[in-house]
Amino acid sequence: MRKLSEEVTELLIDVLKGDVKGATKEAADVLYHYLVVLAATNISFSEVLHELEKREGMSGYEEKRNRKQTT
CATH class of the missing domain: 1.10.287 (Helix Hairpins)
Structure with missing residues (x-):
């Protein structure tokens, strides 16, 4: 890394x-x-793309706020 x-x-x-x-x-x-x-780290590129697709249309602030709520 x-x-x-x-x-x-x-x-x-x-x-x-x-x-x-x-x-x-x-x-x-x-x-x-x-x-x-x-x-x-056994993370596939398609998993990363899937994560990006879930965030499409979402602002960075909103995405970060949602991340905190789910952890």
């Missing part, structure tokens, strides 16, 4: 610098290492 964190940091740095080419490469690295983390 440390590698994913490193790649996210590198992506944010390139985004803040306005380096589109660098950000594109780092975004690919982030996605790759994100998929590695999912595989290592």
